[in-house]
Amino acid sequence: MLEKSMYDKTDEIIANYGTEPKWLIPIIQDVQAEYRYLPPELLTYIAGKLNITEAKAYSVATFYENFSFEQKGKYLIKVCDGTACHVRKSTAILEQLYKELKLEKGQHTTADMLFTVETVSCLGACGLAPVLTVNDEVHAAMTPEKVTALIKELRGESEC
Amino acid sequence: MDYITIDGKSVPIEGEKNILSLIRKAGIDLPTFCYHSELSVYGACRMCMVEDERGRILASCSEQPRPGMVIRTNTRKIQKYRKLIVELLLSSHCRDCTTCTKNGTCELQKIAFKVGIHAVRFLNNRKRMPIDISSPSVVRDPNKCILCGDCVRTCAEIQGVGALDFAHRGSNMQVQPAFDKPLNETDCVGCGQCRVACPTGAISIRTNVTDVWNAIMDPNVRVVAQIAPAVRVAVGDQFGFPKGTNTMGKIVAAMRLMGFDKIYDTNFGADLTILEESKELAERLEKNENLPLFTSCCPGWVKYCETKYPDFAGNISTCRSPQGMFSAVIKDYFAEADEKEGKKTFVVSVMPCTAKKGEILRPDNFTDGRQDTDRVITSVELIRMIRQAGIKFDEIDSEALDMPFGMASGAAAIFGVTGGVTEAVLRHLSVDKGYQALSQIQYSGVRGNDDIKETSIMLGDREVKIAVVHGLANAGKLLESIKSGEAQYDFVEVMACKRGCIVGGGQPLPVGPRTKKARAKGIYAVDRESQIRFASDNPVIGHVFEEVINGQEHRLLHRNLH
Numbered sequence: 001m002l003e004k005s006m007y008d009k010t011d012e013i014i015a016n017y018g019t020e021p022k023w024l025i026p027i028i029q030d031v032q033a034e035y036r037y038l039p040p041e042l043l044t045y046i047a048g049k050l051n052i053t054e055a056k057a058y059s060v061a062t063f064y065e066n067f068s069f070e071q072k073g074k075y076l077i078k079v080c081d082g083t084a085c086h087v088r089k090s091t092a093i094l095e096q097l098y099k100e101l102k103l104e105k106g107q108h109t110t111a112d113m114l115f116t117v118e119t120v121s122c123l124g125a126c127g128l129a130p131v132l133t134v135n136d137e138v139h140a141a142m143t144p145e146k147v148t149a150l151i152k153e154l155r156g157e158s159e160c
Numbered sequence: 161m162d163y164i165t166i167d168g169k170s171v172p173i174e175g176e177k178n179i180l181s182l183i184r185k186a187g188i189d190l191p192t193f194c195y196h197s198e199l200s201v202y203g204a205c206r207m208c209m210v211e212d213e214r215g216r217i218l219a220s221c222s223e224q225p226r227p228g229m230v231i232r233t234n235t236r237k238i239q240k241y242r243k244l245i246v247e248l249l250l251s252s253h254c255r256d257c258t259t260c261t262k263n264g265t266c267e268l269q270k271i272a273f274k275v276g277i278h279a280v281r282f283l284n285n286r287k288r289m290p291i292d293i294s295s296p297s298v299v300r301d302p303n304k305c306i307l308c309g310d311c312v313r314t315c316a317e318i319q320g321v322g323a324l325d326f327a328h329r330g331s332n333m334q335v336q337p338a339f340d341k342p343l344n345e346t347d348c349v350g351c352g353q354c355r356v357a358c359p360t361g362a363i364s365i366r367t368n369v370t371d372v373w374n375a376i377m378d379p380n381v382r383v384v385a386q387i388a389p390a391v392r393v394a395v396g397d398q399f400g401f402p403k404g405t406n407t408m409g410k411i412v413a414a415m416r417l418m419g420f421d422k423i424y425d426t427n428f429g430a431d432l433t434i435l436e437e438s439k440e441l442a443e444r445l446e447k448n449e450n451l452p453l454f455t456s457c458c459p460g461w462v463k464y465c466e467t468k469y470p471d472f473a474g475n476i477s478t479c480r481s482p483q484g485m486f487s488a489v490i491k492d493y494f495a496e497a498d499e500k501e502g503k504k505t506f507v508v509s510v511m512p513c514t515a516k517k518g519e520i521l522r523p524d525n526f527t528d529g530r531q532d533t534d535r536v537i538t539s540v541e542l543i544r545m546i547r548q549a550g551i552k553f554d555e556i557d558s559e560a561l562d563m564p565f566g567m568a569s570g571a572a573a574i575f576g577v578t579g580g581v582t583e584a585v586l587r588h589l590s591v592d593k594g595y596q597a598l599s600q601i602q603y604s605g606v607r608g609n610d611d612i613k614e615t616s617i618m619l620g621d622r623e624v625k626i627a628v629v630h631g632l633a634n635a636g637k638l639l640e641s642i643k644s645g646e647a648q649y650d651f652v653e654v655m656a657c658k659r660g661c662i663v664g665g666g667q668p669l670p671v672g673p674r675t676k677k678a679r680a681k682g683i684y685a686v687d688r689e690s691q692i693r694f695a696s697d698n699p700v701i702g703h704v705f706e707e708v709i710n711g712q713e714h715r716l717l718h719r720n721l722h
Contacts, residue, residue, distance in 0.1 A: 040339055053321075053322030053338075053347075054339075055323060055346070056316075056325050056339035057338065058338035059325040059327055062327045062328045117293075160256055
């Protein structure tokens with residue numbers, strides 16, 4: 001069970017839209033924006049409010065890569081692996097990130113909940129390839145060296 | 161009249177919604193995985209594709225017929241595509257056919273053979289998924305799923321439950337409950353209609369055959385069987401008898417050969433139910449409370465009502481189902497003999513239903529902490545046991561049931577079809593017990609396949625309003641209209657499966673429209689040919705009430721609700 005305030009907040013979000021099934025996606029987008037992830041309990045709660053089955057809501061939420069049932073780190077790093085970034089060696093950047101953050105394969109978030117690393121298919125900034133974003137802040141023309149510096153900077157920032 | 165041309169043949173359009181129906185009307189059997197006439201059109205399996213005169217490929221299940229259309233169902237291009245699709249389906253499918261419960265009745269197997277696949281060129285690199293055996297009713301094996309969505313749509317559209325849905329996307333897509341929870345933690349009612357719809361072995365019956373064989377082989381165990389009404393009209397066609405033939409005598413003979421000690425008729429239990437439930441209805445009518453009275457024979461419905469409409473749970477009859485009542489009576493009946501002979505009585509009930517496997521585990525079906533029904537096997541499992549024992553079902557002579565519980569009324573037999581419970585109760589309540597009353601009740605609107613049937617009778621000077629509903633989605637609609645005050649009833653019969661137990665989750669497949677009709681006809685024939693048409697005329701029942709039940713109706717026949 002989550003805290004009551006989270007259900008209250010969800011009620012508020014639902015009230016902004018309505019309880020027709022068609023509002024499912026906007027509602028869970030807002031919930032995710034609020035908590036930086038989609039708590040499974042809230043998805044079940046919303047399904048009940050919208051009178052759709054839990055399985056249907058889960059179906060929608062898992063269809064879109066954007067929704068995550070896992071809590072994300074303070075810094076969400078999205079590494080572009082679209083065609084342009086890929087040919088300009090985005091793989092090396094991803095590898096460097098995994099090395100710097102000591103992440104295992106299949107693991108996306110660091111144990112201290114500071115960083116989450118994801119790959120995305122295209123950020124639409126192919127001219128800046130290879131590109132990554134940190135919480136929607138764009139970092140262009142990345143190299144493994146720049147990745148090391150970036151992580152160091154972010155770590156320092158969170159300490160003070 | 162408008163026509164379309166199929167493979168050079170002119171076919172009239174007579175209100176068909178899609179080309180597929182026209183093709184089948186023209187005598188061509190196009191294979192399909194995801195098309196079911198009672199479900200919404202999904203158009204995913206692409207097996208039904210046809211080519212039009214411009215070489216375009218259409219999925220005939222989701223294409224409306226237009227006058228003058230010219231289509232071909234068997235061109236070289238279509239043959240090639242169809243074969244490739246099946247090959248791709250097989251590439252990520254578990255191919256352990258010899259050990260699969262669906263071996264021989266699998267649609268994927270059948271169609272793969274039909275389109276002529278003799279080797280699969282692709283490597284199967286799909287991860288092996290765990291099998292979900294959490295439910296007492298059905299087993300879900302995702303490794304055998306072809307994502308046709310038949311179970312998803314059946315569960316949502318026909319049953320209104322929606323325990324399953326697609327999850328994830330692309331090659332990771334799977335059919336599963338929300339958050340991949342085990343089925344027993346979902347709203348699943350265990351009706352097994354997903355298993356009826358499933359073309360492969362992805363959803364199958366949770367089988368108890370081994371436990372039953374173990375009990376039979378144990379000399380210290382008295383194995384007592386009861387056979388439900390819908391079983392006798394569904395087993396025969398698997399052994400070459402016409403669909404819907406009543407093969408009760410042969411079933412009894414086969415079970416005796418297998419080693420069952422006593423074989424009784426669940427219809428006897430149904431007679432008990434008719435008497436108790438009628439009594440309950442009369443009481444509630446008199447007090448004018450807790451109306452409408454909902455029937456409690458169908459465990460799928462009981463669970464549905466409890467989880468989705470808990471406000472109505474108090475309206476469900478406190479009577480146990482025929483299976484539950486009868487097992488309790490059997491256990492008490494043999495209690496003394498058990499003690500004397502140092503034996504243990506083990507009740508096996510043979511049911512058309514997978515939800516019954518869950519019902520026997522409910523605390524309200526226990527008597528003084530004793531599990532009354534030890535195992536439930538479905539018709540399909542009985543057929544499997546007959547085959548395992550090597551019995552030549554078509555050659556053996558019919559035998560009679562054991563006494564005293566081998567006698568039942570025709571009113572009990574019709575519990576296996578929708579409207580049957582109501583008809584039986586109406587007969588019991590009718591003052592006139594003549595032929596005319598029988599036919600009047602028969603034509604009062606309780607029979608037939610309408611989603612919601614309504615009728616009413618006069619009891620004294622009171623009009624008793626009755627509804628009969630089948631399919632849980634229909635039951636949901638009915639409950640909503642009762643809730644809103646739009647409809648008012650005194651007695652409501654609900655069966656989870658459409659058309660009733662004859663199409664239950666544990667019945668042999670396939671069940672097309674002809675099979676459904678034949679089984680219903682078979683059940684009504686059992687009633688018509690029966691010497692006893694009223695539950696109260698059962699000559700054994702008075703004796704059982706006196707000697708066995710002995711004033712303990714509440715303990716043995718009702719659900720202990722406190």
